[in-house]
Amino acid sequence: MSIPSPDGVNTILATDCGSTTTKAIFIERKGDEYRLIVRGEAPTTVEAPFEDVTKGVLNAVREVEELAGRKILDDETIMTPARNGEGVDLYVSTSSAGGGLQMMVFGVVKTMTAESAQRAALGAGAIVMDVIASNDGRLPYQKIKRIRQLRPDMILLSGGIDGGTTAHVAELAELLSAADPKARLGAGYLLPVIYAGNKDARDIVRERLESKTALVITDNLRPVLERENLGPARMQIHDLFMEHVMAHAPGYKKLMEWTLVPIMPTPAAVGRIIETIAREESMQVIGVDIGGATTDVFSVFQGVFNRTVSANLGMSYSISNVLAETGIENIMRWVPFHVEDKDLRNRIKNKMIRPTTIPQSLDELMIEQGIAREALRLAFEQHKSLAVGLKGVQQERTISDTFDQTASGETLVSLRELNMLVGSGGVLSHAPRRVQAALMLIDAFLPECITHLAVDSIFMMPQLGVLSTVHPKAATEVFKKDCLIHLGTCIAPVGTGKENAECVKVRLEREKGGSEEVSVGFGHMKVLALGVAESGRVVINPSKNFDVGAGHGKTFETKVEGGVVGLIIDCRGRRPFQLPSSAEERVRKLNEWNTALNMYPERK
Amino acid sequence: MAHAYTPGVTVTARTKLVRERRLPLAGTVLAKVGDQVKAEQVVARTELPGNVQTVNVANILSVLPEDVGSTLTKPVGSPLNEGEVFAMSKGFFGLFTSKCKSPINGTLESISNITGQAILREPPIPVEVHAYVDGKVIEAMEREGVKVETECSFLQGIFGIGGETWGEIKLQVGKSDEPLDVNSLDAGCAGKILVGGSRVDNAFLEKAASLGVRGVVVGGIDDKDLRQFLGYDLGVAITGSEEKGISLIITEGFGGMRMAEKTFSLLRSLEGRKASMSGVTQIRAGVMRPEVIVSMDGRTGPSAGKGSIFSSSGLEVGSAIRVIREPHFGRLGRVADLPPELRMLETEAKVRVLEVEFEDGTKAVMPRANVEMIEG
Numbered sequence: 001m002s003i004p005s006p007d008g009v010n011t012i013l014a015t016d017c018g019s020t021t022t023k024a025i026f027i028e029r030k031g032d033e034y035r036l037i038v039r040g041e042a043p044t045t046v047e048a049p050f051e052d053v054t055k056g057v058l059n060a061v062r063e064v065e066e067l068a069g070r071k072i073l074d075d076e077t078i079m080t081p082a083r084n085g086e087g088v089d090l091y092v093s094t095s096s097a098g099g100g101l102q103m104m105v106f107g108v109v110k111t112m113t114a115e116s117a118q119r120a121a122l123g124a125g126a127i128v129m130d131v132i133a134s135n136d137g138r139l140p141y142q143k144i145k146r147i148r149q150l151r152p153d154m155i156l157l158s159g160g161i162d163g164g165t166t167a168h169v170a171e172l173a174e175l176l177s178a179a180d181p182k183a184r185l186g187a188g189y190l191l192p193v194i195y196a197g198n199k200d201a202r203d204i205v206r207e208r209l210e211s212k213t214a215l216v217i218t219d220n221l222r223p224v225l226e227r228e229n230l231g232p233a234r235m236q237i238h239d240l241f242m243e244h245v246m247a248h249a250p251g252y253k254k255l256m257e258w259t260l261v262p263i264m265p266t267p268a269a270v271g272r273i274i275e276t277i278a279r280e281e282s283m284q285v286i287g288v289d290i291g292g293a294t295t296d297v298f299s300v301f302q303g304v305f306n307r308t309v310s311a312n313l314g315m316s317y318s319i320s321n322v323l324a325e326t327g328i329e330n331i332m333r334w335v336p337f338h339v340e341d342k343d344l345r346n347r348i349k350n351k352m353i354r355p356t357t358i359p360q361s362l363d364e365l366m367i368e369q370g371i372a373r374e375a376l377r378l379a380f381e382q383h384k385s386l387a388v389g390l391k392g393v394q395q396e397r398t399i400s401d402t403f404d405q406t407a408s409g410e411t412l413v414s415l416r417e418l419n420m421l422v423g424s425g426g427v428l429s430h431a432p433r434r435v436q437a438a439l440m441l442i443d444a445f446l447p448e449c450i451t452h453l454a455v456d457s458i459f460m461m462p463q464l465g466v467l468s469t470v471h472p473k474a475a476t477e478v479f480k481k482d483c484l485i486h487l488g489t490c491i492a493p494v495g496t497g498k499e500n501a502e503c504v505k506v507r508l509e510r511e512k513g514g515s516e517e518v519s520v521g522f523g524h525m526k527v528l529a530l531g532v533a534e535s536g537r538v539v540i541n542p543s544k545n546f547d548v549g550a551g552h553g554k555t556f557e558t559k560v561e562g563g564v565v566g567l568i569i570d571c572r573g574r575r576p577f578q579l580p581s582s583a584e585e586r587v588r589k590l591n592e593w594n595t596a597l598n599m600y601p602e603r604k
Numbered sequence: 605m606a607h608a609y610t611p612g613v614t615v616t617a618r619t620k621l622v623r624e625r626r627l628p629l630a631g632t633v634l635a636k637v638g639d640q641v642k643a644e645q646v647v648a649r650t651e652l653p654g655n656v657q658t659v660n661v662a663n664i665l666s667v668l669p670e671d672v673g674s675t676l677t678k679p680v681g682s683p684l685n686e687g688e689v690f691a692m693s694k695g696f697f698g699l700f701t702s703k704c705k706s707p708i709n710g711t712l713e714s715i716s717n718i719t720g721q722a723i724l725r726e727p728p729i730p731v732e733v734h735a736y737v738d739g740k741v742i743e744a745m746e747r748e749g750v751k752v753e754t755e756c757s758f759l760q761g762i763f764g765i766g767g768e769t770w771g772e773i774k775l776q777v778g779k780s781d782e783p784l785d786v787n788s789l790d791a792g793c794a795g796k797i798l799v800g801g802s803r804v805d806n807a808f809l810e811k812a813a814s815l816g817v818r819g820v821v822v823g824g825i826d827d828k829d830l831r832q833f834l835g836y837d838l839g840v841a842i843t844g845s846e847e848k849g850i851s852l853i854i855t856e857g858f859g860g861m862r863m864a865e866k867t868f869s870l871l872r873s874l875e876g877r878k879a880s881m882s883g884v885t886q887i888r889a890g891v892m893r894p895e896v897i898v899s900m901d902g903r904t905g906p907s908a909g910k911g912s913i914f915s916s917s918g919l920e921v922g923s924a925i926r927v928i929r930e931p932h933f934g935r936l937g938r939v940a941d942l943p944p945e946l947r948m949l950e951t952e953a954k955v956r957v958l959e960v961e962f963e964d965g966t967k968a969v970m971p972r973a974n975v976e977m978i979e980g
Contacts, residue, residue: 140656140657140658141656141657141658144656145655167719170718170719174719175658178725312840317840317841317887318839318840320837320841321840324838342826342827345826345828346827346859349827350857350858351929353857353858353887356973357928358929358974360929360931360950360970361930363930364930364951365951430953432952601950
């Protein structure tokens with residue numbers, strides 16, 4: 001079966017087989033535009049007693065059939081292409097079932113080839129279980145023990161620039177050979193290893209690993225210090241994911257026969273749609289997907305796409321790890337009432353052992369949203385440290401650069417330049433009030449100057465990502481019209497001052513008519529109404545200690561887009577943003593901001 | 605909605621269970637189909653390849669990597685003792701020679717003419733798999749292990765730490781809401797699996813471990829005590845490899861929680877009997893809960909409860925449930941009503957709910973996601 005030409009596609013079915021739920025969306029062309037028609041879901045069936053992923057897919061599609069009133073299945077299979085108003089023209093799928101793609105990466109220098117290898121694996125949608133580098137400080141036997149302990153789906157081995165020394169690569173290959181690692185799925189097959197390092201060391205690597213692993217050799221991911229070439233390694237990861245990992249997962253052989261394009265790892269597909277939107281709109285974008293077990297952060301700055309996954313930061317299975325990593329004080333600082341340390345710890349652990357429960361009381365919701373802020377913040381910190389320029393590159397400097405302190409290896413993420421922040425995942429997408437999602441994003445990411453905020457309405461970015469590989473028009477249309485819920489725009493002056501002293505004056509002229517002017521003091525927040533699909537011009541006059549994009553104290557004028565929340569003016573300060581240190585004062589301020597934003601219903 | 609209810613943990617007086625006992629690598633199976641085995645009996649055995657150490661011979665002897673081969677005084681494959689010389693530089697008329705000594709007892713596995721390293725492997729690590737439960741071998745998997753079937757009383761906890769162990773059940777409290785008291789421990793507790801009521805603390809666990817207690821089964825524990833006992837903050841609920849010398853199972857949750865009466869009375873009825881227990885918990889896809897198994901061993905045990913773990917159905921009016929989230933966390937009751945429509949909570953979220961009648965006759969409405977069935 002060949003992929004139909006985009007013009008010939010009127011109906012599309014896309015599924016995402018997640019670790020717990022399989023989600024299906026049905027898209028149809030209405031006139032000249034593609035729109036989401038319905039969505040269905042069913043439990044994923046990778047594990048016993050079903051052990052066949054297609055069962056969950058069929059159940060999710062049956063729900064779509066019922067809701068759309070259209071026959072899509074024929075005798076337990078998806079009808080493609082559509083005929084006589086039945087079936088679909090295109091079926092695509094992503095998958096993270098069974099824990100997704102888990103990898104280990106190897107490189108010679110931790111901050112150079114090993115970091116490039118890590119970026120290649122993360123960008124391909126993998127969870128990186130460990131990074132082994134010649135200079136990572138561990139002794140050889142410790143590294144070998146670690147390799148044997150973890151059971152990755154595949155290994156990416158890099159190291160050295162082309163033409164450089166081969167000894168370090170040989171050392172890594174010897175470590176790997178001595179460890180004799182076993183694959184996670186199935187004892188009867190060899191572990192896939194991708195070699196993407198110094199091309200002069202290929203024979204050495206072959207000699208050491210060919211008989212013990214399923215070795216694949218591809219182009220060096222760091223052929224010269226100044227350039228990364230991650231594409232070929234990522235392609236190989238995707239191919240091996242299909243050939244080895246997916247082919248061994250229950251039911252996937254059948255699913256692979258149904259789809260017209262290769263099944264993509266879910267995070268790779270999400271990255272793809274974010275990259276597409278950033279490119280099409282020429283924007284700097286950050287996307288975040290906070291799940292039960294992991295939090296993925298995606299960014300596109302200066303045209304460079306980066307993705308990181310924080311494998312143990314999440315809101316259910318990993319909720320306790322958020323506590324372990326950030327500490328109880330950092331969670332308590334977001335809770336707008338007094339709670340005992342011991343009580344909070346027990347609540348978090350109880351959510352860990354019963355991860356499917358939901359907050360019933362307002363207190364529980366506030367605590368959960370406080371934890372989410374910390375999970376998002378930690379995941380973003382990790383992202384910033386990996387989304388960096390290439391390290392080890394010598395830069396030519398002129399006299400004008402003398403005072404510019406940028407160095408190689410500095411993060412590419414610039415909150416000043418950020419145009420759009422998109423949130424996804426249960427705690428954001430299902431927050432009872434959308435403003436709660438907006439403030440969680442603001443508190444965790446601390447956007448600066450002017451930033452548009454949005455959330456993914458029902459988490460369909462994975463399906464749209466894989467769709468964008470074959471039908472970009474349909475994917476981007478549905479993404480803009482049906483996937484994103486625009487929350488509004490955040491204005492956050494950079495600087496700090498005294499409580500209540502004037503911070504900014506904002507004049508909003510709505511495009512549909514009417515204007516409004518407000519003055520907001522330092523330490524306060526305010527919301528101006530600017531609805532969905534509405535826009536306006538703002539003239540922002542910061543006081544002398546604050547900068548909103550044009551420099552300290554300088555007036556800035558720009559167009560802003562509205563959303564379900566509106567225009568949020570956040571004068572709580574940046575660089576640093578600080579919460580009051582006394583518990584009593586902190587609770588008072590949190591409640592003041594919550595009231596200003598109308599965050600929660602009044603307690604009965 | 606994908607799930608109509610949260611399947612709960614199982615507590616049943618009588619059921620039939622099969623436990624797979626598999627080696628991590630191919631090895632020798634020591635039991636055959638039809639054998640009656642004891643929990644402590646070894647049913648399969650293998651050897652894991654030993655750990656590896658590298659020695660940079662080229663650096664130590666100041667020779668080129670390609671010359672390392674010619675410096676060996678023992679051929680590749682030779683057994684080595686710790687401190688034994690296996691490579692030596694030629695020196696000057698036999699003087700000023702450098703030597704490479706083995707840091708381990710093991711074998712010289714290989715050398716590299718590119719990195720100049722020698723790879724030395726420690727002796728194989730023997731691995732034995734026990735039967736874990738008293739029962740009968742019903743299947744032998746060639747070179748991999750066996751399946752053991754047992755007729756037993758079976759209880760699952762909600763969370764545990766520590767691996768598999770076995771011992772005699774001993775009640776350490778009189779009532780299900782009584783916390784475990786460190787002063788109740790004495791030498792007579794050694795080798796036993798102790799049953800408590802509502803709570804255990806760090807002091808109790810530390811002393812119990814030092815006395816040689818095999819395991820503790822109790823309603824709840826404060827997270828701060830667990831952290832003290834483990835010495836770190838548990839991040840993800842994947843446990844079983846803790847080496848504290850004792851296994852722990854909590855049946856209800858974190859905090860002070862009265863053990864469900866059904867669980868407590870079943871354990872009381874089994875006092876003095878040998879139990880197998882495992883604290884292994886994995887709360888991810890493919891969830892694993894900790895468990896206590898008491899084999900009947902031809903004896904008559906308590907009579908079977910209603911239903912079994914293999915026939916659990918969804919929530920219905922009258923189902924016994926446990927509330928698993930605040931504000932009624934830990935309370936037990938029965939489903940009084942299952943309204944089909946979505947209801948708005950205090951948080952303003954609209955969800956499917958149910959009405960619970962608690963044991964004291966009071967009623968409350970809560971999300972269906974916040975209760976679990978008491979099965980078995």
